[in-house]
Amino acid sequence: MSTIEIQNLHALFPVVSAKTLLSLILGGALLALLPYLFRKNLVDKDGHPIPPGPLLRYAFLRKYPERALYAWAKKFGPLFSVWMGNQLFVVISDPQVARDLLVTNGAIFSTRKKYFMKNQVILRGRAITASQYDDRWRQHRRIAMQLLTPKAMQSYAHILDYEARIMIRSFFNETKQGALPINPGHYAGRYAFNNMLTLSFGTRTDTATDPLVEKALAFAMEFMDLTGPWSNIIDFIEPLQKIPSYTKYRGYKLHDNLIDVYGAMILRVKARMDAGEDVPDCLAKTLLETQEEEKLDWEDLCMLAAVFTLGGVHSTSGIIQWFLALIPSHPEIQARAHEELDRVVGRENWPTAEDEHRLPYIRAIIKEVQRVHAPFWMATPHCSTEDFVYNGMYIPKDTVMVLNCFTLHHNEQRYPDSFAFNPDRYLGDDLSCAESAKLPDVMQRDHFTFGAGRRICPGLAVAERELWLAISRLLWSFTMHEIPGEPISLEEYEGLSGRTPLPYRVKLVPRHKHLGSILAEEEEITIKF
Numbered sequence: 376m377s378t379i380e381i382q383n384l385h386a387l388f389p390v391v392s393a394k395t396l397l398s399l400i401l402g403g404a405l406l407a408l409l410p411y412l413f414r415k416n417l418v419d420k421d422g423h424p425i426p427p428g429p430l431l432r433y434a435f436l437r438k439y440p441e442r443a444l445y446a447w448a449k450k451f452g453p454l455f456s457v458w459m460g461n462q463l464f465v466v467i468s469d470p471q472v473a474r475d476l477l478v479t480n481g482a483i484f485s486t487r488k489k490y491f492m493k494n495q496v497i498l499r500g501r502a503i504t505a506s507q508y509d510d511r512w513r514q515h516r517r518i519a520m521q522l523l524t525p526k527a528m529q530s531y532a533h534i535l536d537y538e539a540r541i542m543i544r545s546f547f548n549e550t551k552q553g554a555l556p557i558n559p560g561h562y563a564g565r566y567a568f569n570n571m572l573t574l575s576f577g578t579r580t581d582t583a584t585d586p587l588v589e590k591a592l593a594f595a596m597e598f599m600d601l602t603g604p605w606s607n608i609i610d611f612i613e614p615l616q617k618i619p620s621y622t623k624y625r626g627y628k629l630h631d632n633l634i635d636v637y638g639a640m641i642l643r644v645k646a647r648m649d650a651g652e653d654v655p656d657c658l659a660k661t662l663l664e665t666q667e668e669e670k671l672d673w674e675d676l677c678m679l680a681a682v683f684t685l686g687g688v689h690s691t692s693g694i695i696q697w698f699l700a701l702i703p704s705h706p707e708i709q710a711r712a713h714e715e716l717d718r719v720v721g722r723e724n725w726p727t728a729e730d731e732h733r734l735p736y737i738r739a740i741i742k743e744v745q746r747v748h749a750p751f752w753m754a755t756p757h758c759s760t761e762d763f764v765y766n767g768m769y770i771p772k773d774t775v776m777v778l779n780c781f782t783l784h785h786n787e788q789r790y791p792d793s794f795a796f797n798p799d800r801y802l803g804d805d806l807s808c809a810e811s812a813k814l815p816d817v818m819q820r821d822h823f824t825f826g827a828g829r830r831i832c833p834g835l836a837v838a839e840r841e842l843w844l845a846i847s848r849l850l851w852s853f854t855m856h857e858i859p860g861e862p863i864s865l866e867e868y869e870g871l872s873g874r875t876p877l878p879y880r881v882k883l884v885p886r887h888k889h890l891g892s893i894l895a896e897e898e899e900i901t902i903k904f
């Protein structure tokens with residue numbers, strides 16, 4: 376071939392260097408990956424697009440996701456969408472949209488995504504919260520509700536009252552009558568745990584040092600960390616579910632621990648029933664008595680018996696901890712609360728459940744703590760079971776629906792100056808949270824701390840009573856101070872699903888000389904178990 380012919384050939388097929396070839400391959404691969412990195416804008420058959428949202432797909436939004444959701448709600452509006460891997464999430468940031476979708480169209484938006492970690496590994500599709508929206512969910516929720524209605528609560532109201540007294544006494548004794556600072560987490564946790572032990576198994580821990588308290592609190596914390604709406608990348612990338620990993624190990628371990636500890640407690644209740652003993656009414660007893668008729672298997676029993684200690688401990692104790700973290704930096708609010716308590720119930724007796732309607736400012740403080748520090752900023756996501764079009768936006772079947780509580784609770788129209796802690800905004804609101812959730816004008820609802828729609832928290836009435844007894848009595852008993860040089864963070868927190876403040880210490884100074892003698896009247900009760 377002549378030199379001229381070779382030159383012509385080069386012109387036609389230029390020599391590709393190794394570097395260029397590599398760039399071409401990488402470029403091609405990147406092009407192929409683009410649809411997996413950037414959002415997919417689905418439309419339905421009539422051309423309705425999915426709600427707008429951020430450009431990138433996220434593997435997971437781990438730390439403080441509520442801040443990203445708040446910024447996105449401002450940018451994209453009250454209904455926006457985010458892709459997590461191949462899962463579409465639609466985020467609800469407006470009260471009316473929440474009502475329209477989760478309540479009015481509750482038949483479509485009430486199931487749960489089958490999260491690998493929460494629903495499949497840890498709870499095995501059970502424990503009410505992980506159940507699909509089907510007959511088994513209805514059955515399990517109905518059984519649990521037998522113990523949770525305000526009427527049912529009357530039979531154990533005295534126990535909630537007693538446990539609140541024991542919690543205050545622990546604070547009083549552990550702080551050496553206010554001389555020492557205290558981290559309230561363990562004692563608030565034990566209070567909520569003892570209440571749930573009563574409901575679930577008819578028993579309680581009789582010392583704050585009982586190892587079961589630490590164990591149960593550790594399970595609840597691990598559950599919160601493993602079950603956030605986007606805690607685990609493994610939930611969104613299926614191949615990862617097939618290979619061994621530390622996350623998977625933790626999930627299986629937690630499942631086994633729940634069965635070991637709470638399963639053993641069910642067997643203990645059974646042994647007592649078989650021996651003809653007078654076992655107090657509790658969930659385990661109900662489950663055992665109705666097991667055949669309700670066709671409940673062993674995992675149903677264990678998961679149902681465990682769920683109160685998972686759903687009702689970290690949450691209630693979290694709000695008490697947020698209250699104690701927040702109140703020292705608001706001495707003027709404490710002073711008003713103390714004035715109301717002194718004026719209405721006096722210094723001889725402390726507030727009871729019956730005093731609630733006479734203490735509107737204390738009620739308002741509790742509602743305001745729940746607004747600014749709801750433990751579940753993203754509630755528990757619901758999931759859709761049918762394609763749906765809302766205001767021209769397409770929400771495909773199997774979309775995960777997130778109730779964006781942080782943004783809902785900072786809606787300036789509903790809560791002017793929403794980042795300020797201001798109980799006054801709830802003065803005049805005489806409704807319980809359950810009543811408020813049913814208001815026809817959803818803009819008047821107090822807050823969304825207990826979720827919305829058919830999956831709304833079934834423990835709401837019990838939680839409200841526990842919070843009332845704990846917080847009104849903390850206010851009656853103590854003045855709460857921050858420790859100089861130990862600022863309490865109200866921004867950071869622990870937990871990827873339910874959140875509690877970072878560990879902190881607070882000073883609780885008794886307000887009454889005779890507090891010690893009032894508290895000494897009650898001894899710790901040991902219940903045969």
Ligand code: HEM
Pocket residue numbers: 502503504505516519523682683686687688690691694750751754755756757824825826827828829830831832833834835837838
């Ligand atoms: C202050 C304390 C509490 C808070 C803030 C809270 C909050 C929540 C939230 C946000 C949900 C999800 C609602 C939804 O899907 O829309 C929920 C569900 C649930 N909660 Fe609570 N909760 C509390 C106390 C309790 C207590 C004391 C119990 C048990 C006695 C309990 C048992 C449950 C159960 C079983 C579910 C699952 C309901 C279902 O999926 O149908 N919670 N809770």
